[in-house]
Amino acid sequence: MATTQPAVRTGEELQELAKRHLWLHFARMGSYANNDMPIIVRGEGCHVWDEKGNKYFDGLSALFCVNIGHGRADVAQAGADQAKELGFFTNWTYAHPPSIELAARIAALAPGDLNRVFFTSGGSEAVESALKLARQYHKLTGHPNKTKVIAREIAYHGTTLGALSATGITNLREPFEPLTPGGCHVPNTNLYRLPEHMDPMDLAEAVAHRIEFEGPDTVAAVIMEPVQNAGGCFTPPEGYFQRIREICDHYNVLMISDEVICSWGRLGENFGAEKYNYQPDMITTAKGITSAYAPMGALIASDRVAEPFLEGHNSFLHGITFGGHPMAAAVAMANLDVFEDENLLDNVRTNEPLLRGMLESMKDIPIVGDIRGAGYFMALEMVKDQETKETFNGEECEELLRSFLSPELYKRGLICRADDRGDPVIQLSPPLIAGPDDFAEIHGVLRPILEEAADRMKVAGV
Numbered sequence: 294m295a296t297t298q299p300a301v302r303t304g305e306e307l308q309e310l311a312k313r314h315l316w317l318h319f320a321r322m323g324s325y326a327n328n329d330m331p332i333i334v335r336g337e338g339c340h341v342w343d344e345k346g347n348k349y350f351d352g353l354s355a356l357f358c359v360n361i362g363h364g365r366a367d368v369a370q371a372g373a374d375q376a377k378e379l380g381f382f383t384n385w386t387y388a389h390p391p392s393i394e395l396a397a398r399i400a401a402l403a404p405g406d407l408n409r410v411f412f413t414s415g416g417s418e419a420v421e422s423a424l425k426l427a428r429q430y431h432k433l434t435g436h437p438n439k440t441k442v443i444a445r446e447i448a449y450h451g452t453t454l455g456a457l458s459a460t461g462i463t464n465l466r467e468p469f470e471p472l473t474p475g476g477c478h479v480p481n482t483n484l485y486r487l488p489e490h491m492d493p494m495d496l497a498e499a500v501a502h503r504i505e506f507e508g509p510d511t512v513a514a515v516i517m518e519p520v521q522n523a524g525g526c527f528t529p530p531e532g533y534f535q536r537i538r539e540i541c542d543h544y545n546v547l548m549i550s551d552e553v554i555c556s557w558g559r560l561g562e563n564f565g566a567e568k569y570n571y572q573p574d575m576i577t578t579a580k581g582i583t584s585a586y587a588p589m590g591a592l593i594a595s596d597r598v599a600e601p602f603l604e605g606h607n608s609f610l611h612g613i614t615f616g617g618h619p620m621a622a623a624v625a626m627a628n629l630d631v632f633e634d635e636n637l638l639d640n641v642r643t644n645e646p647l648l649r650g651m652l653e654s655m656k657d658i659p660i661v662g663d664i665r666g667a668g669y670f671m672a673l674e675m676v677k678d679q680e681t682k683e684t685f686n687g688e689e690c691e692e693l694l695r696s697f698l699s700p701e702l703y704k705r706g707l708i709c710r711a712d713d714r715g716d717p718v719i720q721l722s723p724p725l726i727a728g729p730d731d732f733a734e735i736h737g738v739l740r741p742i743l744e745e746a747a748d749r750m751k752v753a754g755v
């Protein structure tokens with residue numbers, strides 16, 4: 294059993310200090326003037342508790358991170374044990390055993406010749422590193438003008454300025470423009486809303502078209518998630534990634550699989566590229582690599598991409614002080630032990646149909662439009678009309694998601710994501726230890742809320 298330190302401060306004191314001093318990420322801070330902040334103080338398995346003692350089902354693994362579940366003090370202990378030996382040394386021109394062992398373990402698990410691991414502190418830095426590596430790789434191999442990156446609309450690839458230029462969410466980009474030049478976007482694989490005249494594989498051809506349009510000599514990389522998170526778990530059509538691979542090879546463009554969410558069991562495999570059977574030149578990962586018991590990310594590069602950097606005086610002119618932090622690396626090793634010892638990938642593969650089935654069972658509620666996703670990474674899209682798939686306008690989304698669903702889900706004990714970066718969706722991404730009882734608990738909260746949402750938005754059945 295995990296233990297937590299007894300709270301030194303009362304809930305009210307925590308609220309007061311938080312409201313005065315803490316800046317929450319992506320949060321409308323003004324909304325906390327008259328409302329309490331959600332303050333999570335403890336976690337165990339699939340559940341967390343707030344400062345008032347309320348219990349929640351963590352249907353989002355605390356932002357797609359806590360894959361092994363909460364309260365695994367044994368995993369954190371691996372970091373403490375490592376600290377007794379070597380609390381910190383950098384990978385900036387030095388190596389140390391924990392990052393060596395972890396790099397070798399990741400290389401053994403990663404598909405094909407993805408054998409070289411560059412550690413970072415998180416996902417945005419992993420993406421930033423991949424984009425910089427792509428640029429420098431092309432400069433070293435005689436293609437200095439290859440600098441652009443092709444990503445997909447509505448995709449989220451992180452917030453640092455380079456990664457943000459790949460992120461395809463207009464309102465996240467606008468406040469920070471001009472961004473790093475070179476970010477280009479193509480349609481995502483929203484198959485639910487695929488225009489009637491289009492074949493799903495046209496979505497892959499759009500990448501070739503864009504490379505031609507930009508000029509093949511100017512394009513360095515394509516970056517895509519195996520299942521696109523933002524917009525609501527867009528899965529690829531059959532053969533999509535194989536065609537993207539061919540296009541990348543044809544134009545000498547590097548293929549980056551952004552698996553900050555989709556690796557480490559989220560889709561039932563160690564890597565999303567394995568799930569869809571393609572071979573990228575680089576994988577970016579973070580979150581589940583340590584199940585968030587320590588902050589860590591990584592860029593995994595193929596031997597081919599690493600090769601020019603191993604010659605003569607060449608070096609990847611990029612570094613991050615905490616990349617490969619020994620305590621984080623030790624935690625990652627312990628986390629991967631849990632994956633193996635407790636067969637977490639099998640648990641996801643076995644129970645995925647039950648999670649999907651639980652969501653599908655709510656299709657009788659008139660507001661439920663589409664259910665999609667893979668593994669323990671699912672979205673439920675809400676519509677005004679199941680037949681026509683008519684969606685909600687901006688004002689209605691505000692009402693549906695922010696005035697009703699988000700606060701109500703939380704009040705009734707379910708942490709999940711109610712999001713409208715594309716069309717409005719509820720996303721679920723539970724810890725990989727979850728099973729049928731947990732799905733029943735999610736269903737118990739979700740069904741009545743969706744029924745009420747349909748009433749509130751005046752969505753009637755057909």
Ligand SMILES: Cc1ncc(COP(=O)(O)O)c(C=O)c1O
Nearest residue numbers: 415416417449450451551553554
């Ligand atoms: C696909 C993808 N890439 C990059 C990132 C950025 O990762 P981080 O928030 O760790 O910087 C995220 C974060 O959710 C992500 O989902």
